[in-house]
Amino acid sequence: MEWQLVIDCREPSRLVAFWAEALRYRPQPAPDGHATWRDWYLSVGIPADELGEGDCADRLEDPTGAGPRIWFQPVPESKSIKNRLHIDLKVGGGRGVPLARRRAAVDAEVARLTGLGARVLGSMDDPDNGYYSAQLADPEGNEFCVV
Incomplete structure (x- = not known):
């Protein structure tokens, strides 16, 4: 399929x-x-x-x-509510990569994407659980994550 x-x-x-x-x-x-x-x-x-x-x-x-x-x-209408589905851009390499390196990779990709027209909505920084990600929106407001 x-x-x-x-x-x-x-x-x-x-x-x-x-x-x-x-x-x-x-x-x-x-x-x-x-x-x-x-x-x-x-x-x-x-x-x-x-x-x-x-x-x-x-x-x-x-x-x-x-x-x-x-x-x-x-479509004729603009986006009006939060996505029910979103894309995760996996750039950090996964949990086998040290958190500091994953954070640097995510931050570098966020800088590249904001340069293309994305805007940052927030981030999740949870070092106790080894997790870091950023939430962004594309030029029409569709949410996606960089992890």
Whole structure:
């Protein structure tokens, strides 16, 4: 079975740009025979007035083929409540890595992601249990963690 992650959003191109860099993914090319996703959407009957401007690049893929594809589905409403599902970016190496090194790796990734447009919502620093993570939001407010 194949599966993809679908993220509702107002501006797919904005989130494609952010998450491509955040995950080290790349925009998924348009289907064969179509120069852009916009061309493909028009070919399957999506009205032009529903597509907005640009090439409608709204999908990402893992260049290694290991991770799921991600589709940023345009919706009319803005995000209004906490996510019921979120992404954890695991950069610390796990509990086998000393906490100080994991903390440094998490902090470095948080700095990189805030430079891309994320904002920090908080952190969990529990040295007694050997745990450290940061909670962030992408440019549209979708929460995710860096651990």
